[in-house]
């Protein structure tokens with residue numbers, strides 16, 4: 001009798017960031033492993049990141065309390081009130097490639113005053129501004145800002161390791177993230193399939209920036225599409241973040257670094273899924289450079305796969321605004337109506 005075993009599912013690799021700060025030999029080995037991960041997946045689990053587990057626990061617990069506030073409290077800070085795309089979105093408000101996503105979320109970014117806007121100021125300057133915070137949960141603000149600072153530190157550390165993996169000086173990207181990178185942070189709740197109107201938690205997409213630092217609570221749902229079109233699950237692993245590289249790095253390396261397509265399927269009936277996603281991006285007034293890779297890496301460049309439905313611009317601010325306008329049509333109509341007649345982002 002032949003015994004058929006189920007094929008072992010491919011899973012994402014795990015890298016330990018503390019090795020980047022260890023002995024020169026260890027660091028070199030780490031950077032070498034990172035190089036093949038970046039080329040094969042663009043997705044991995046990160047350990048050794050040094051974030052206080054208590055901070056993570058508090059952020060997740062407080063995010064859950066935010067979502068359980070009465071709807072009217074959450075709607076006081078609805079995103080549509082903010083020209084800077086900050087605030088709360090009900091499930092079904094957001095879109096990926098035109099299809100409704102089924103998740104509620106609170107978006108923040110760098111806490112800042114609005115930019116001064118003159119007649120010639122590019123529209124993306126209006127992305128800068130203050131966040132909206134819930135009056136009914138004052139502890140959320142200091143916690144999320146502390147967490148945002150921590151994941152920014154990790155993101156920049158990972159970016160330095162990526163630079164080293166590409167045979168570049170560690171600070172090769174510093175010119176386009178200093179003095180102030182984009183720091184989009186979302187706390188997210190995916191309701192179960194009994195209440196969701198679709199099983200699309202978030203539709204298939206690539207992230208736009210340098211790297212994403214994703215914290216998943218306990219429910220699975222994240223899936224990653226590999227180069228050969230196979231979808232693999234990326235379930236939560238306690239103590240880790242999922243790191244994935246974004247389109248900016250794909251563009252800067254002529255496709256040597258992968259920005260993998262991923263999605264989230266809505267949890268089963270009766271289960272909710274929580275996550276906290278942080279997107280490290282460059283300064284909005286930057287232009288994405290082309291990094292000259294060493295010969296051996298250059299040979300493995302894939303080139304850029306252009307999605308005609310979702311063009312990407314080398315001008316970062318224009319890109320950031322384009323993706324916000326597409327994801328949040330209600331905010332676009334309320335604050336950027338003059339841009340919608342022409343092509344979004346221009």
Ligand SMILES: O=C(O)CCC(=O)C(=O)O
Pocket residue numbers: 188202207214216222262263264275276277
């Ligand atoms: O919620 C997650 O686990 C991932 C979300 C995601 O991919 C995104 O917001 O870009």
Ligand SMILES: [Fe+2]
Pocket residue numbers: 205206207262
């Ligand atoms: Fe994503």
